[in-house]
């Protein structure tokens with residue numbers, strides 16, 4: 001079952017791009033909000049400034065009204081304080097000197113008039129600063145205003161004012177006036193105020209600078225104006241206040257103007273600018289930080305994707321387990337190996353573990369779906385051992401797993417603790433290699449090796465056929481001669497008949513002895529045939545503890561066959577207390593036979609008078625020199641004992657060019673040789689963990705040595 005589709009393995013980060021867009025939208029939104037906030041602050045600041053200006057103007061106007069009332073009140077007091085002469089005093093004598101001084105000091109008063117109780121004018125005093133405003137005739141039209149004021153004054157029993165009225169001037173233009181009627185003894189004192197003069201004298205110095213001050217009627221008509229004209233490009237501020245006087249209500253209107261407030265009003269400019277700069281800087285910094293984060297995120301995502309691609313494409317199965325033995329991760333190769341999907345393995349297995357752990361003795365010991373049922377118990381114990389902290393072998397170990405279809409296969413497992421960034425173990429990480437193919441190839445090569453060795457053995461036997469016939473000829477000839485001898489004896493006995501009873505008994509004894517000899521010889525022939533049969537027979541391929549002498553004894557009859565033919569003397573020496581060796585005896589016997597035969601053939605030279613084959617068996621690391629052995633063997637001998645077999649001859653020795661190809665299969669110098677002997681010998685010895693070496697023999701010949709592990 002495929003674990004994952006191929007597309008999923010492609011390195012890509014689609015979610016990442018979407019997030020990046022979302023993030024940009026958010027940034028845009030934030031920038032817009034900040035701009036809106038800044039705009040609002042600026043607008044509020046402008047409004048604030050306008051309100052401030054308006055409030056200041058209102059304040060000034062209120063103050064001005066208060067000042068005006070106070071001044072008018074003071075004037076009333078001054079008028080009342082005048083010590084007026086008797087009513088009928090003529091001309092200038094009708095006025096005390098203070099009256100003229102009063103008019104001089106108070107320019108807002110343009111005229112003083114004394115009237116009797118019937119409001120008839122008695123005396124008039126004009127301000128020195130103006131031309132005569134009224135004459136006797138024109139004055140008549142003012143009677144109404146004066147009458148109104150004095151009527152009110154009489155009603156209130158207090159000074160009262162008349163509404164303002166316009167008096168045209170003889171030289172053109174006119175003047176807005178207002179009458180004040182103060183009741184005095186036996187009549188009235190009427191003071192005429194010029195409205196414009198009131199503004200100039202009473203308010204002018206403080207209020208008229210930079211603004212326009214006017215008395216206006218409720219409908220906005222200006223009665224009197226002082227102040228500067230409005231400048232172009234300025235904004236106007238208006239404040240109106242009622243001046244409530246007895247008898248009349250005036251409206252004081254102040255028009256102030258100042259340059260329209262800047263977009264950034266002075267007061268807040270610095271603050272807002274500073275805040276804006278700070279805000280924008282923070283935004284820029286944030287943006288930079290985000291960009292860096294994005295970059296890091298992207299790199300991280302790429303690294304992750306790369307790791308993932310690596311894990312997905314690797315052909316080694318990978319598996320992670322937590323400390324309770326639950327699967328937390330499997331890679332596609334592992335899924336392919338066992339035939340289960342990642343979901344089946346991780347989720348199901350994980351859940352099972354969780355639910356089972358509740359009622360199990362060993363918590364978190366679930367059975368993995370890929371464990372063969374018959375081995376599950378053993379695996380559970382192994383897992384428990386691992387979870388208890390037992391370290392797995394570094395070189396890995398072999399195990400058998402089950403595919404989803406139930407077939408078993410061998411795996412090589414390498415396990416290591418899974419450490420997190422803080423170097424704390426969080427579980428176990430395992431790598432798996434499916435070794436079924438290797439095992440199959442090994443099995444094949446082992447079978448062909450076996451077949452090769454069997455054929456080599458048969459070939460040896462074939463070579464020995466002539467030796468056999470020679471060897472069997474002797475006992476067969478002996479049997480034949482004993483048989484004919486016996487026959488002669490029997491025939492001789494029959495001729496003599498029953499006459500000589502003693503002679504018959506002798507004959508019987510001799511025949512019996514001859515038959516015994518025949519049996520002995522047949523036994524000897526049988527032994528020869530048995531020894532060959534034993535050698536050729538296939539035996540079980542098992543390692544067993546075998547005494548070295550048993551190995552030698554097994555091949556000795558065969559060696560002797562050839563030795564007798566080639567007139568070789570066998571010199572054998574075995575140490576007394578040798579341990580048994582752990583070996584496959586069939587193979588080792590063949591090694592011994594091969595080496596012995598090679599040695600004897602090397603001595604098959606006519607000029608050689610004495611031919612000796614030396615067979616030695618000793619404990620490696622004993623008295624014998626171990627020159628020529630690899631260090632590996634020397635080191636191995638320290639931990640375990642080795643038994644060394646040596647086969648030495650005094651033959652031709654091995655020349656340089658033969659040496660180079662000595663162990664090459666099918667290399668031989670003999671016409672009837674197969675060239676398989678030595679290469680097979682070395683394979684066999686190395687399969688047993690030993691080593692096969694050779695060296696020149698003193699004074700001549702060669703010595704072959706090999707080692708086998710002691711049992």
Ligand code: ADP
Pocket residue numbers: 594598599602649651652653654658662667668669670672673674675676677678679702
């Ligand atoms: P074969 O015996 O069939 O020739 P081997 O592999 O046993 O095959 O030997 C290969 C060759 O090695 C022999 O032909 C011989 O030349 C050489 N050789 C083997 N043993 C000895 C020895 N003890 N002395 C000299 N030469 C040897």
